[in-house]
Amino acid sequence: MSLSALAVSARLRSTSRSRRAKDRALEVCAWASLIVALIPLVAISLFLVSQGIRSLSLEFLTSDPPGDLSATGGGIRNAVVGTLLMTGLATLIAVPTAIALAVFSREIGGRVATSVRFVVDVLAGLPSIVVGIFVYSLVVVATGHFSGFAGAIALAVIELPVIVVATDELLRLTDRRIDEGTRALGMLRWRSFLSVFIPTALSGIITGIMLAVSRAIGETAPLIFTALGNNFFTLDMNEPIQAMPLLIYRNALNSAFPAARDRAMGTALVLVLIVLAFNLLGRWIARRARPADQR
Amino acid sequence: MTSAPIRLQPPPWAGATEAGTGLGADRANEVGPEAELAVELDRVSAYYGARRVVREISLSVRRNAITAIIGPSGCGKSTLLRCLNRMHELTPGARVQGRIEYHGLDLYAADIDPVAVRRTIGMVFQQPNPFPTMSIHDNVAAPARFNGLVASKAAENELVERCLRQAALWDEVKDKLKAGGTSLSGGQQQRLCIARALALEPDVLLMDEPCSALDPIATLQVEHLMAELKRQYTIVIVTHNMQQASRVSDETAFLTMGDDRAGYLVEMAETIEIFTNPKEQLTEDYVSGRFG
Amino acid sequence: MTTGPQAHAIRVLRRRPGLNQDGWFRLALRGVAILVVVPILWMMVDTFSVTVPVWERFGIPGFVTGLRWAPSFTIYGALPFIYGTLLTSAIAMLIAVPVAVLIALLITEILPPRIRSSVAVTVDLLAAIPSVVYGLWGLLVLVPFLRPFEQAVAGTVGKVVPFLAGPTPGPSYFAAGVVVSIMIVPIIAALSREVFAATPRLQREAVRALGGTRWDVIRTVVLPIGRSGVLAAVILGLARAIGETIAVTMVIGNAPKIGASIFSPGFTLASVIANEFNEANQELHPEALIALGLVLLVISVLVNGLAILVRQRFARGVGRVA
Numbered sequence: 001m002s003l004s005a006l007a008v009s010a011r012l013r014s015t016s017r018s019r020r021a022k023d024r025a026l027e028v029c030a031w032a033s034l035i036v037a038l039i040p041l042v043a044i045s046l047f048l049v050s051q052g053i054r055s056l057s058l059e060f061l062t063s064d065p066p067g068d069l070s071a072t073g074g075g076i077r078n079a080v081v082g083t084l085l086m087t088g089l090a091t092l093i094a095v096p097t098a099i100a101l102a103v104f105s106r107e108i109g110g111r112v113a114t115s116v117r118f119v120v121d122v123l124a125g126l127p128s129i130v131v132g133i134f135v136y137s138l139v140v141v142a143t144g145h146f147s148g149f150a151g152a153i154a155l156a157v158i159e160l161p162v163i164v165v166a167t168d169e170l171l172r173l174t175d176r177r178i179d180e181g182t183r184a185l186g187m188l189r190w191r192s193f194l195s196v197f198i199p200t201a202l203s204g205i206i207t208g209i210m211l212a213v214s215r216a217i218g219e220t221a222p223l224i225f226t227a228l229g230n231n232f233f234t235l236d237m238n239e240p241i242q243a244m245p246l247l248i249y250r251n252a253l254n255s256a257f258p259a260a261r262d263r264a265m266g267t268a269l270v271l272v273l274i275v276l277a278f279n280l281l282g283r284w285i286a287r288r289a290r291p292a293d294q295r
Numbered sequence: 296m297t298s299a300p301i302r303l304q305p306p307p308w309a310g311a312t313e314a315g316t317g318l319g320a321d322r323a324n325e326v327g328p329e330a331e332l333a334v335e336l337d338r339v340s341a342y343y344g345a346r347r348v349v350r351e352i353s354l355s356v357r358r359n360a361i362t363a364i365i366g367p368s369g370c371g372k373s374t375l376l377r378c379l380n381r382m383h384e385l386t387p388g389a390r391v392q393g394r395i396e397y398h399g400l401d402l403y404a405a406d407i408d409p410v411a412v413r414r415t416i417g418m419v420f421q422q423p424n425p426f427p428t429m430s431i432h433d434n435v436a437a438p439a440r441f442n443g444l445v446a447s448k449a450a451e452n453e454l455v456e457r458c459l460r461q462a463a464l465w466d467e468v469k470d471k472l473k474a475g476g477t478s479l480s481g482g483q484q485q486r487l488c489i490a491r492a493l494a495l496e497p498d499v500l501l502m503d504e505p506c507s508a509l510d511p512i513a514t515l516q517v518e519h520l521m522a523e524l525k526r527q528y529t530i531v532i533v534t535h536n537m538q539q540a541s542r543v544s545d546e547t548a549f550l551t552m553g554d555d556r557a558g559y560l561v562e563m564a565e566t567i568e569i570f571t572n573p574k575e576q577l578t579e580d581y582v583s584g585r586f587g
Numbered sequence: 588m589t590t591g592p593q594a595h596a597i598r599v600l601r602r603r604p605g606l607n608q609d610g611w612f613r614l615a616l617r618g619v620a621i622l623v624v625v626p627i628l629w630m631m632v633d634t635f636s637v638t639v640p641v642w643e644r645f646g647i648p649g650f651v652t653g654l655r656w657a658p659s660f661t662i663y664g665a666l667p668f669i670y671g672t673l674l675t676s677a678i679a680m681l682i683a684v685p686v687a688v689l690i691a692l693l694i695t696e697i698l699p700p701r702i703r704s705s706v707a708v709t710v711d712l713l714a715a716i717p718s719v720v721y722g723l724w725g726l727l728v729l730v731p732f733l734r735p736f737e738q739a740v741a742g743t744v745g746k747v748v749p750f751l752a753g754p755t756p757g758p759s760y761f762a763a764g765v766v767v768s769i770m771i772v773p774i775i776a777a778l779s780r781e782v783f784a785a786t787p788r789l790q791r792e793a794v795r796a797l798g799g800t801r802w803d804v805i806r807t808v809v810l811p812i813g814r815s816g817v818l819a820a821v822i823l824g825l826a827r828a829i830g831e832t833i834a835v836t837m838v839i840g841n842a843p844k845i846g847a848s849i850f851s852p853g854f855t856l857a858s859v860i861a862n863e864f865n866e867a868n869q870e871l872h873p874e875a876l877i878a879l880g881l882v883l884l885v886i887s888v889l890v891n892g893l894a895i896l897v898r899q900r901f902a903r904g905v906g907r908v909a
Contacts, residue, residue, distance in 0.1 A: 016798070023800040030693035033686040034706070037776075040769045041713055044724050097623060104616040116620055118895070123627065125823070125891030126884070127830025129857050133880040134630035137637055157627075181424040181488070184382060185438045185495060186414035190612040195437060199428040218717025221832040221861055228865070245719045245833075252723050252837060261727070268720045279715040283708060398593040400600060408602040410609065415599055498596075 048269045055266025064233045069250065070257035076267050078233040079247040085235070086148055086227060086243060087216050090155035095209060097156075098163035103193050105164075106171045117168065124161035131157050132222030140226060148237035151227030158219060159212035166208025170201035203285050210282025214275045220245035244271045332398075333358045333499055333529040334379060334416075339393035340557075341374050341383055349375050350557040351393070354548050356499075361521055361530045363544035363566065365537060367586070370550050371558030372533040376501050379531065380416040381409040397499075414442060417497035421504040423484035425476035425491070432472040434487055435459060439494040454494055462490035463520050482513020489520065493528075500524065502532040506539065518543050537582060541570045549578050631884075638878040641871060650878060656843040656859075658867070663875035665856070665882055667845045671760060672855040672886070675835060676828040678764025679771060683828075684821055687772045691779035696801055696809065707780060714773035722837030725766040730757045730838055737761065737850050745848070752848045758840030761849040763858075766838055767828050775824040782816030782901065783809050816901035822894035830887055832857035856883040 063075035101120065105113040135154040140146055174197050182192040198205070223229070228240035229250065244267050251264035334356040341349035349371040356362045364372045377383040378391050381402065395402045402412055425434050435455045436445070445451040455472070459465040464486040468479070476487060485505060492500060502521075506514040521530055521543050534540050540547055547570070548563040562575045573579045580586055606614070641650060645663065653664015694707050734757055741753035790808045799807070810817075840852020841862055854862070860876045860883075867873045 016800075019800050019803060023802040026692075026802045026805070027697055030689045030697055033689035034693055034710075036686055037690055037710060037713065037769070037772050040724075041709070043728065044716060044720065047724050047728055048720070097619065100616065100619040101623060104620050107616060108613060112620075116624065119624055119627065121895055122888055122891055125826050125830075125887060125894070127832060127857055127887055129830065129832045129860055130880055130884050130887065133860070133877055134627075134634055137633040137877070138626065138630045141633075141637075160623075175424070177420065177422055177424040178426065180382070180420065181426070183385060184380065184413055184418040184420070185491070186410045186412075187438060187441060188410065188612070189609045191441050195441070196426050196428070200426075202428075214715060218719070220717070220719045221857070224861055224864060245717060248719045248723060249833060249837075252719070252726060255723075255727065264723055268723055271717060272720055275715055275717060276712070279712070397600075398596040400593060400596045402600075406602050407600050408607060410607065411600045411602075415596070 048265065048272055051262075052265040052267075052269030055262045056269065060266055061270075065231060065247070065263065067231055069254045069260045069263075072259040072262075074263075076244065076247055076263070076270070078230065078242045079244045079267065080270070081233065081235070082148065082227070082230070082241040083217060083243045083245075085237060086152045086155055086223075086241065087213060089149075089152035089237070090159055090216055091209065091213055093152065093156040094159040094163055094212065098160050099167050099198070099205065101160075101164050102167035102171055103198075105168055106174075106197075107189060107193070117164075120161045120164045123157070124165065127221075128158055128219050129221035129225075132225035135222065136225040146226060146228035146240040148227055148239065148241035150225075151223050151241065151243065152237070154222035154226045155216040155219060158222065159209075159216050162212035162215065163205070163208045166211070167201065167205050170204040171197060174200065203288065207282040207286040210278050210285065214278035214282065217278070218245055218271065218275050220249050224249075331357055334531075335394075335396040337394040337396070339375070339378060339391065339395060341371065341378055342390050342392070343386065344388040347555065347557045349378070350553060350555065350559040352550070352558075352560045354560060354563050356529060356531055357546060358529050359525055359527070360545040361525050361532060361543055363540035363547045364531065364533045364550060365535070365540045365547060365581075366550035366558065366561075367552065367581070368535055370552040372535075372550055373503050375550070375558065376418075376503055376531065376533050379499070379501055380418055381412045382418065384409070414495050415497055416499040416501060417492035417495060418501040418503065419485070419488050419492055419505050422508050423481060423488050425479075425484050425487050427475070427477050429476050430473045431459075431468050431476055431479070431487060434476040435490050435494050438491060439496075442495065444494075444496065458490040458493045459487075461493050461520075461524065462486040463516060463523075464490055480513070482509045482516060485509060485513065485517060486520070489517070493524075497528065499529040499531065502530065504533055504535065506534070506536070514539070537570075541566060549573075549575075549581060551577060551581070634877060635881060638874050638881055641874050641878040644871065650875075651882065654845070658863075658869040658872045658875075661870050663871065663878075665879055667843055668854050668856040668859050668879060669882065670845050671839070671853040672829055672857070672883075674760045674849065674853070675763045675767060675839070675855055676825060678761060678849065679767035679828045680821070680825060682765065682768035683772045683775060683824060686768075687775035687820075687824070688779050688817060690772070690776045691783055692805060692809070694776075694780055695783040696805055707777070710776055711773050713769065714777075718770070718831065718833040719837075721766055721770055722834040725762065725834060725838040726758075729766060730762050733757075733762055733765065741848075741850055745850075750848050751850070753850060755850040756840065756852060758838050758852050759850045760839065760846060760853050763835045763839040763853075763855070764849075766834050767831050770831060770834060771824040771827050774827055775820045778820030778823060779813070779817050782813040782820065785816070786812050813901075815897055819894050819898035819901055822890060822897060826887060826890045826894060829890060830857055830883070831855075832861050836861045856880075856886075 060075040061080060062077050064078045065076060066074040101116065105117055132154055135150055135157065139150040139153055143150070178196060178200070179192075182196055223243050223246050227243060227246070229246040230240045230242045234241055248264045248267045248271065251260040251267070254260040255264060332355050336352055336354050338351045338353050339349065340347055340351055352375060364375065366372050374383060378395060383389050383391055391403060397412075397416070401407070426437070429437060432455050435458050436451045439445055439454055440451060445454055456465060456469075459468065464483060467483060468474075477484070479487060485508070489505075506517050509517065518539065521532070524530060532540075532544065544566045546563065547566045549561045549569060550558045551561050553559050562569065562573060562578045564574070569578060570582050573582065641663065645653060650663065651665050651669070653662075654666050655662045655664050656667060690710060694703055698706060734755055737755040737759075738753065740751055741755050745752035786809045790812070791804055794804045794808055835855050836858035839854060839858055841854060841858070842852040843854050843859065846853045856879050860880055864873065864876050867876055
């Protein structure tokens with residue numbers, strides 16, 4: 001090998017050594033970041049399970065909390081029911097509205113649709129406490145009292161953008177050829193959406209709904225201003241009503257008392273299990289819907 | 296390909312359409328030269344915004360015949376076809392000039408419902424587009440059901456069978472009507488789309504390069520189908536395949552792109568004349584393969 | 588001819604007067620859009636009108652820069668909370684952004700394809716945990732855990748830099764910043780993942796073909812092309828950090844003043860509202876809290892709007908390159 005060739009090959013090798021070192025360093029840092037991020041996940045899971053599981057019992061789920069937070073015993077029935085009622089009503093309001101907005105965006109199109117989408121995007125970014133304040137001004141002040149209805153409306157406002165974005169993204173993917181096909185058959189537009197476009201997008205829409213619900217179930221801040229919370233069991237949505245996140249919050253503020261601490265932990269465990277169930281179910285539905293080569 | 300007989304339906308204007316009333320109305324009963332023409336175009340131009348893509352085309356489409364529109368790619372054949380069922384105007388900024396008459400009626404008059412036009416003048420596309428979330432049965436039945444054309448489940452099943460037979464698909468799918476529309480092969484899907492279009496009982500069927508996405512066997516099946524269908528329907532087919540045009544059509548219109556990048560009609564005549572004895576040099580050049 | 592093809596055509600094709608069904612459909616859709624957008628706008632107007640007495644009393648600049656928050660004396664000023672929001676968000680971003688971007692790079696560039704989605708889903712699970720649970724864990728586990736570390740810093744660097752000085756009671760800006768950083772990592776990571784995954788294959792493979800390492804690919808192709816997309820992801824993370832309420836309120840110590848160091852207790856805009864609202868019965872107290880909410884809203888809309896704009900720029904950019 002000539003001298004110059006030796007020099008060149010030496011330079012190549014040394015450059016690549018330093019680049020390889022940087023490559024290794026990057027890999028190490030990236031793995032470290034993953035571990036750093038996953039430590040809290042593991043820690044929280046262990047925390048919830050180890051501390052919360054001793055509170056779980058049938059009584060926990062079927063009886064109401066004691067009036068005094070520091071007292072032991074009782075359960076979280078009113079909170080579970082309240083969460084289910086409010087989230088259920090919120091979803092019933094949000095889903096048709098969101099789908100209608102997404103259909104509006106696709107069908108009418110143009111500048112109007114872009115501005116509606118912009119409003120929805122801004123709504124999506126609002127802190128949930130601001131949503132709570134809005135609904136407070138509109139509903140609680142107008143009706144004169146806190147209520148489960150107000151809470152449901154606040155949760156609906158929170159769910160809405162998630163479902164609109166999911167539905168809109170999926171309707172965007174509608175095959176142009178299918179759309180042309182429906183027009184060439186003289187199908188009315190509402191019929192085309194109802195019987196062709198939405199069913200094709202359905203599994204993605206359901207995923208969006210599941211993710212929206214899993215988010216709404218865990219929300220606390222908006223409920224402080226709307227549902228307020230209630231120590232008693234009630235099915236009356238026109239009154240203040242309890243919800244699981246609210247219960248955790250109030251008990252956590254009194255966590256000096258062991259009873260309150262335990263109650264908060266137990267409720268947190270139940271809440272996280274429910275939220276994770278919806279979240280993972282939604283993702284599973286999305287995976288099943290995608291064609292096999294994209295999974 | 297089915298060997299079962301195809302039941303003819305009387306044309307819609309012959310009175311109440313009851314299933315199974317035997318052979319169609321006798322064409323000899325209708326008098327007058329206008330009975331022979333389904334669609335007439337008079338100096339039709341099509342625009343996308345300010346750009347003209349089809350220039351002043353005048354031609355006539357005969358009833359119960361297959362009219363082929365041939366020409367090099369990009370010369371506006373599909374655009375012209377889409378003017379006939381008012382699909383062209385769906386593109387933002389697109390418009391049509393000139394007069395298109397359907398049995399003497401101006402299709403673009405202000406008091407004409409374009410949705411109704413598309414039910415009467417049906418279309419089959421180049422790429423088969425069956426509805427993915429519907430079964431084979433529903434693909435055929437649903438559009439008819441939505442338009443109120445079937446009164447009962449029995450009538451619906453009967454319609455599905457009739458249309459699938461007309462599309463020469465019945466024997467292949469009769470045992471799996473509940474299977475998804477997209478579970479069929481390309482050629483079968485295209486015939487399914489034809490059956491679906493027929494379910495609306497259109498008068499005219501527009502076909503935009505219906506075989507270009509199909510293999511040769513499926514192509515032949517569809518061509519055989521067209522020959523049967525023309526007994527009852529008027530067919531206009533756009534194709535870039537000259538051999539196909541010469542095989543199936545009765546009349547052929549040859550379009551080409553002018554210097555202004557818009558398509559214009561060079562010549563239209565009986566198919567046999569176009570391919571053996573064309574009047575224009577351009578036509579002669581095209582059909583003998585010298586360009587395009 | 589009154590029978591025959593033309594008569595049939597006339598019968599079938601003529602429009603009925605008035606709107607056809609498609610027209611009604613479009614009208615109904617517009618109706619729904621109005622029904623949704625109008626109440627939202629109304630809510631904003633209503634909320635604003637509630638706060639008018641506050642602006643009249645202090646003036647907008649006076650309120651926004653006011654240093655004192657003393658409900659019993661009917662003195663309200665937003666600055667301590669704006670400070671708290673900015674400080675905790677800054678701490679959160681300093682921790683979360685490098686971690687999240689590195690995780691995104693790990694998933695799209697380094698991990699073998701088969702385990703990519705499982706790892707991605709696991710990281711996304713962090714986002715599924717409700718804020719109140721983060722707050723609970725933060726309060727009971729993280730804050731006590733961080734204290735020795737805080738004391739170490741305060742005892743050494745803190746002697747020289749007042750910003751890092753003690754005392755370290757536990758709940759503090761710092762604790763809140765750490766908790767929020769954990770919460771926003773999944774958001775920034777998920778969006779950055781999408782951005783990196785959208786890098787054109789052609790360019791990636793070109794660098795590899797020239798003998799480049801993964802780091803070279805990242806350095807020369809993935810990061811430059813994805814720059815604005817990652818920026819959008821970071822801004823969205825910031826937006827989330829600004830608005831985080833419940834987790835913050837449980838670990839920040841709830842002191843309505845500007846703390847001297849990051850280890851002091853404090854408040855953010857969001858957390859003070861949550862903390863004081865239910866017991867706000869002094870004069871102008873609820874209105875002042877809602878006014879804080881409006882300040883938060885304005886900041887949030889600005890940040891989110893910025894994110895949307897940057898994201899659009901990214902979308903256009905990728906389109907051009909690809």
